[in-house]
Amino acid sequence: MIAGHGTPDQSPARLFAFQHPQAFEKLIERLIDASISYLIRQIDAGVEVVQIFDSWAGVLPHQEFQKWSAAPIARIITALKAQRPEIPIIAFVRGADTQLPDLARTLQAAAYGLDTALDPNWAVAHTPPTTVLQGNLDPLALVAGGEALNKEIDAITRAFLGRPHIFNLGHGILQQTPIAHVETLIARVRRD
DSSP: OOSSSOOSSOHHHHHHHHHOHHHHHHHHHHHHHHHHHHHHHHHHTTOSOEEEEESSGGGSOHHHHIIIIIHHHHHHHHHHHHHOTTSOEEEEETTOGGGHHHHHHHSOOSEEEOOTTSOHHHHHHHSOTTOOEEEEEOHHHHHHOHHHHHHHHHHHHHHTTTSOEEEEESSOOOTTOOHHHHHHHHHHHHHO
């Protein structure tokens, strides 16, 4: 929205936030309102769970993370729970890593998505045992298939053994992913 295209470090948006804080705050307000409206329509159309994706959290310093990521997500969750309390909400805050324990205590989401970079053993050790975690298979392991895929599936299922977990990728499925590898993954997860 600010740069006109994605950037690895989100520097155009971050710089805009520093240089024009009131305008950026208005933009965030609009995004919060639009997200709430969009998710309510998704729920009314029949979805059984919604997921909030925040893809820039990992590049934000702590203060900006709280102001531009955690607080807006909290507001979205609060509004959704007020309007559609029966719908579970998953928060996927990409790159939040060490902020995850605080998010799990404060956001009140039904589950928290983990990106590929986060060690699942660390996530388990640093979140309450009742916290539902989702993720975090590397999409490239799914592309590779074979032993690499099996090794990653085993590591993830071991890490989350005995606690609530939604098996998923740590980010989106890649276009070049062979369907046979997806079928293998589904069969393994259902069997295990």
